[in-house]
Amino acid sequence: MNLFRQIPKVDKLLKNKNLQDIPENVLLYSIHSVLNELREKIKNNKIDKIDENKIINEIEKKACGILSPSLINVINATGVTIHTNLGRSLIDEEIFDEAKKVSTHYCNLEYDLDKGKRGDRYHHSAKHLSFLFGCEDALVVNNNAAAVFLILNTFAKDKEVIVSRGELVEIGGSFRVPEVMKASGVKLVEVGTTNKTKLRDYEEAINENTAMLMKVHKSNYTIEGFSEEVYIDEIVNLSRKHNLLDYYDLGSAYIPKLPYGLSNAEPSINDIMKFSPSLVSFSGDKLFGGVQAGIIVGKKELINKLKKNQILRMFRVDKITLSLIQATTLAYIKKEYEKIPTIRQIFASIDELKNRAKKILSLTPALRANIKESKTYVGGGTMPNKAIPTLVIEIEGNAVNWERKFREKLVIGRIENEHFVLDVRTIQDDEIEKLANIINELISCEVKQ
Numbered sequence: 001m002n003l004f005r006q007i008p009k010v011d012k013l014l015k016n017k018n019l020q021d022i023p024e025n026v027l028l029y030s031i032h033s034v035l036n037e038l039r040e041k042i043k044n045n046k047i048d049k050i051d052e053n054k055i056i057n058e059i060e061k062k063a064c065g066i067l068s069p070s071l072i073n074v075i076n077a078t079g080v081t082i083h084t085n086l087g088r089s090l091i092d093e094e095i096f097d098e099a100k101k102v103s104t105h106y107c108n109l110e111y112d113l114d115k116g117k118r119g120d121r122y123h124h125s126a127k128h129l130s131f132l133f134g135c136e137d138a139l140v141v142n143n144n145a146a147a148v149f150l151i152l153n154t155f156a157k158d159k160e161v162i163v164s165r166g167e168l169v170e171i172g173g174s175f176r177v178p179e180v181m182k183a184s185g186v187k188l189v190e191v192g193t194t195n196k197t198k199l200r201d202y203e204e205a206i207n208e209n210t211a212m213l214m215k216v217h218k219s220n221y222t223i224e225g226f227s228e229e230v231y232i233d234e235i236v237n238l239s240r241k242h243n244l245l246d247y248y249d250l251g252s253a254y255i256p257k258l259p260y261g262l263s264n265a266e267p268s269i270n271d272i273m274k275f276s277p278s279l280v281s282f283s284g285d286k287l288f289g290g291v292q293a294g295i296i297v298g299k300k301e302l303i304n305k306l307k308k309n310q311i312l313r314m315f316r317v318d319k320i321t322l323s324l325i326q327a328t329t330l331a332y333i334k335k336e337y338e339k340i341p342t343i344r345q346i347f348a349s350i351d352e353l354k355n356r357a358k359k360i361l362s363l364t365p366a367l368r369a370n371i372k373e374s375k376t377y378v379g380g381g382t383m384p385n386k387a388i389p390t391l392v393i394e395i396e397g398n399a400v401n402w403e404r405k406f407r408e409k410l411v412i413g414r415i416e417n418e419h420f421v422l423d424v425r426t427i428q429d430d431e432i433e434k435l436a437n438i439i440n441e442l443i444s445c446e447v448k449q
Contacts, residue, residue: 003042003109006186007035018056022063045435071235075431075438077406077413079390079423080381081345082286089285090341090394090428091324095331096266099323109319122307123340125322127417128329129297131256134148136300139307140284140293140325145180146315147281147294148249150182152212154309155245155302159211164197164229167189177216177249196228199238199250206242213239217251217266217386230265233275245302248272248291252286252382253295254331259347260388262378267447279303284321286380289342290328344376346388349424353391356432358423360393363436366443370398374416 013031022030034055041047050258076086122139129138135224141147147378152161161181168190170176181188188252189210191201202213213235235421239246253269272280279302284293294315296306306312318323331339358372372394394416395402402420406413413422425433 003047003050004039006057007038008050008052010035013056013059014246016056019059019063022409023067024058026063026066027059029060030066032285033062034058038127038329053279072410074410074412075379075424075428075435076211077411077422077424077435079374079376079392079414080379081426082378082382083426084380088292089289091291092331092339093340095324095327096396098327099320102323103320107319109322112262121316121319123177125325125329126321128326128333131293132329132333133185133269133297135273135297137298137303139296139303140322141296141312141315142294142317142321143292144249144251144281144283144294147296148177148180149176149184150306150309150311150315151281151296152181152214153249153311154306155247156211157185158187160187160189160201160207160209161214161312162189162191163211163213163214163216164192165199166192166194166197166229167218169218175315195226197230198228199230199234202235202238203242206244210242210244212245212247214249230422232272232277235274236277247276248277248281250256250280250282252288252380253280253282254287254382256337256343260386262346262348262383265383265386273297283343284325284328287342287378287382288328288342291321291324293317293325295325312344325417347424348390350391354426356427356429357391359432360424360427360436360439363433364439364443367392367439370396372421374421374423376425390425392423393414394419394421405442406438409442411435411438 003038010031014024019027035057037058038047038050038055069207073219074086076083078086080086082088108119109124110119110121111117125140128136129140130136141150163177163181168176170177178188179335187209189205191197191205215230215232231245235248236246238244243423250269250272254263254300255268255270257263257268269282270383277298279296279298284295288295296303328340331337339348345431354371361369361371370393372392374390374392376390377383377387385414396419399415399420399429400416403413403415406422411422415421422435
């Protein structure tokens with residue numbers, strides 16, 4: 001019980017000179033939190049003396065944790081370009097600056113400058129997206145899951161939507177297409193088998209309660225071998241034949257022909273739009289390389305109906321997202337692909353990667369490492385099972401220890417063939433010097449030990 005009496009008073013701690021720079025509300029919370037933890041330790045006989053200096057340090061540490069941001073930059077040395085856990089697609093600084101100018105001042109978000117009255121916030125992105133994809137209209141919501149829900153709820157609530165059994169996907173975060181369809185109020189009608197779906201499977205399932213034929217992109221897996229699927233052009237034609245809507249949940253969309261044979265794996269968004277589908281939706285980041293959003297493109301009449309659904313208010317995007325989508329779309333229209341970091345990284349040649357790796361090694365002469373050929377993936381649920389060539393810096397020594405030490409310095413690599421490696425495909429040019437300094441610091445610590 002004597003230990004409880006030795007616990008310093010709150011008033012005394014509040015006046016401690018080492019704690020005076022901490023905001024009062026944060027300091028008070030930190031003091032109470034540390035003292036409560038101390039009392040628990042005393043109750044459970046996990047402490048045999050009171051160290052006031054240690055208490056002060058714990059309070060400082062607790063306050064620092066509150067006042068420090070938890071969302072911080074890391075160096076992606078995994079080689080996965082669209083790394084979901086590391087923020088997926090990057091935004092180019094020039095594009096971000098353009099959006100920043102709009103977002104830090106008043107703008108004509110919902111103001112028609114020609115008519116001098118309230119306007120449509122979606123007009124800004126729709127104008128450029130429609131031109132880029134050659135469609136009648138476009139709509140931006142906060143992510144592709146929202147796009148799926150909004151489309152199904154608007155056009156097929158209490159009705160049937162036909163989809164291939166082999167396309168009932170689950171992606172990251174336990175997002176399941178069947179669950180979203182159910183939540184949107186539609187009745188799911190599965191056709192075909194896991195590995196084979198034919199056009200007649202769709203046709204035989206159509207009845208008076210059918211509202212839509214839906215195709216879902218198999219974004220994070222492939223079905224190979226004895227398999228068959230129905231392509232979007234066939235679904236579009238069948239929908240028209242029966243006066244139904246067709247909808248392609250594309251998930252991720254790319255525009256320029258991709259290197260390393262990636263474009264052979266699946267069609268581009270422009271290839272799909274040639275068939276004039278009713279509606280298509282995809283993510284604004286991923287392969288499109290912009291900000292997180294759900295982009296819906298298709299017939300103007302259908303887009304107008306989506307805008308009238310009250311649910312759209314819950315999925316509405318702000319001026320920052322619209323500014324970034326607009327700037328990204330304009331970069332595509334102007335064919336300024338170098339402004340799209342995702343595209344830039346995927347297109348990086350082996351020679352470029354070799355120069356990057358050599359530069360890192362030239363700045364870290366004490367590092368025992370070798371440049372090795374390897375394989376990586378685009379990531380983000382795109383181009384599943386399609387490996388692309390890359391180069392890695394393979395570091396000698398205990399792989400697990402190196403992985404931990406680099407991670408503590410906010411560098412995320414991977415372990416490959418029992419070696420810790422830094423994949424240079426996803427290391428940015430402006431990160432090279434910073435990475436070299438981290439490596440040299442780690443080597444210096446190793447030598448001192």
